Amino acid sequence: MSGLSLAVAPRSEPDHTIAPGEKPEHKPPRQQRQQQQQQQSGVGSIMGSLRVIELQLVVFIMVFSISGLVPLLDLVFPAIASAYIIALSRFAFPSNGHVSTASQEIFQGSKLFRLYVILGTAVGLFLPLAYVLGGFARGDNHDVRSATPHLFLLSFQILTENVIGGLSLFSPPVRALVPLLYTVRRIFVLVDWIHDVWLNKTLPVNAQLKDIVWHWLGKCLAAANLLYFSINLFFFLIPRFLPRAFERYFKERDEIRCKMSEDKRPIMANKSLATNKKDD
Numbered sequence: 001m002s003g004l005s006l007a008v009a010p011r012s013e014p015d016h017t018i019a020p021g022e023k024p025e026h027k028p029p030r031q032q033r034q035q036q037q038q039q040q041s042g043v044g045s046i047m048g049s050l051r052v053i054e055l056q057l058v059v060f061i062m063v064f065s066i067s068g069l070v071p072l073l074d075l076v077f078p079a080i081a082s083a084y085i086i087a088l089s090r091f092a093f094p095s096n097g098h099v100s101t102a103s104q105e106i107f108q109g110s111k112l113f114r115l116y117v118i119l120g121t122a123v124g125l126f127l128p129l130a131y132v133l134g135g136f137a138r139g140d141n142h143d144v145r146s147a148t149p150h151l152f153l154l155s156f157q158i159l160t161e162n163v164i165g166g167l168s169l170f171s172p173p174v175r176a177l178v179p180l181l182y183t184v185r186r187i188f189v190l191v192d193w194i195h196d197v198w199l200n201k202t203l204p205v206n207a208q209l210k211d212i213v214w215h216w217l218g219k220c221l222a223a224a225n226l227l228y229f230s231i232n233l234f235f236f237l238i239p240r241f242l243p244r245a246f247e248r249y250f251k252e253r254d255e256i257r258c259k260m261s262e263d264k265r266p267i268m269a270n271k272s273l274a275t276n277k278k279d280d
Contacts, residue, residue, distance in 0.1 A: 094171065096253050106175070106176060106245050134214070171249050172249045173246050
C-alpha cells in the first residue's frame with residue numbers, strides 16, 4: 001500500500017537452473033502433477049483474497065462518496081489522477097511489451113521492509129478506519145469528517161495499485177507514479193486533519209476520561225499518519241522507488257532494442273548475399 005504494495009516483490013519461484021556438470025532431477029509424473037496442483041491452488045487463493053480486498057475497497061469508496069464527508073476536490077482527484085496515468089502510459093512511458101510476473105517487481109523488500117509495510121497498513125488504514133467507525137458510534141461528526149478524506153484517497157490508491165499492478169499495459173514508471181501522486185495529495189489532507197484535531201477542536205473543562213482519551217487518540221493518529229507518509233514520500237518513494245522504476249524501464253527498453261537489432265542482422269546479411277548473387 002501507499003506505494004509499498006507495488007514495491008514489495010512477489011515471492012520468486014524456486015531456481016531450477018542446472019549448474020555445469022550436474023544432472024537434471026527427474027521427478028515422477030505423479031509428483032509433478034501434485035506440485036502443479038499446489039501451485040495453482042496457491043495462486044487461486046491469492047487471487048481470491050485480492051478480489052475480496054478490492055471489493056471491500058470499492059464498498060469503502062462508495063460509502064465515503066455517498067456520505068458527503070469527502071470534499072469535492074478529493075472526490076474529483078482520483079478521476080484526474082487516473083486520466084493522467086492513462087495519458088502517461090499511452091504517450092510518455094508506454095509499456096515495453098509483455099513481462100512476466102517476476103519481472104514486474106520494482107523494489108526487492110527485506111523482512112524489515114515488510115514490517116515497515118505492515119506498520120503503514122495499520123497506521124494508515126486499519127486504525128483510521130476504526131477511528132471513523134468509532135466516531136460514527138459516538139456521534140462525533142467532527143472527527144469523522146476530519147479523517148474520512150484520508151481514508152477515501154488511500155482506498156482509491158490501494159485499489160488503483162492492485163488493478164494496474166497486475167497489468168502489463170502499464171510500465172514501471174507509470175506504476176511508480178500512482179503512489180507518488182496520491183501520497184502528495186494525502187500529505188495536504190493530513191495537514192488539514194492535524195489542523196482540525198489540534199487547533200479547531202477543544203475539550204470542555206469537565207470532560208470525562210473516555211472523551212479525553214478519544215481526543216488524544218485522534219491527535220496521535222493524525223500526527224502518526226503525517227509522520228509515516230512524509231517519511232514514505234521523501235525517503236522512499238522519491239529517492240529510491242521512482243529511480244528504480246525508471247532504471248528498470250530504460251533497461252528493458254534497451255534490451256528490446258538490442259534484440260531487435262540483432263534479429264535484423266541476419267536479414268540484412270541474407271539480402272546482401274542475394275544482391276551479390278544477382279550481380280554475379
